Amino acid sequence: MKDQKHSIVVEAVSKFVDSDSEPVAGRYVFVYTITISNRGEVPARLLSRRWLITDAHGREQEVQGDGVVGVQPYLQPGESFRYSSSAMIATPVGIMKGSYAMVTDDGERFDTEIPAFTLAIPRTLH
Incomplete structure (x- = not known):
């Protein structure tokens, strides 16, 4: 059964x-x-946050830090937070994935997965 108490969904473009x-x-x-x-x-x-950024040669960069874009967003049930940032890799194609460390009001900590998404210049992948 899926944990309904902690259900943080992450989408990336x-x-x-x-x-x-x-x-x-x-x-x-x-x-x-x-x-x-x-x-x-x-x-x-x-x-x-913790990011793992992998280029097409398999080189990995790990990025860790507090919050995202200088903030630690607080989300009530039903709320969303959107931000933009950037990454640089040495190849025209790569992948990013990671996790966010979260905490509830009562101090319970849990991790939320950031599903892998592709970094690719246009017309590189079919």
Whole structure:
């Protein structure tokens, strides 16, 4: 049975930023927009993030830190929070995935998975 108390859903959309990228130098920049939705039964605050960014050569970057874009959003049941950020990799295709550490009002901590999503320049993948 799925845990209805803690149900945080994460959706991601990425876009290649040609103007900030330098393919000849192995610099591919992507902007990603994340929507975090609390579909659970209790409020929760996002404390920290952990990202694993993998390029097409299998090189991994791990990024950890407090909150997202300088905030630790507090989500009541039914609320969502959306933000955008960016990532740079050395190949035209990569993957990002990770997790958010969350806490409820009563101090209960839980992790929410950020499902893997693709970073790819247009017309690279079919």
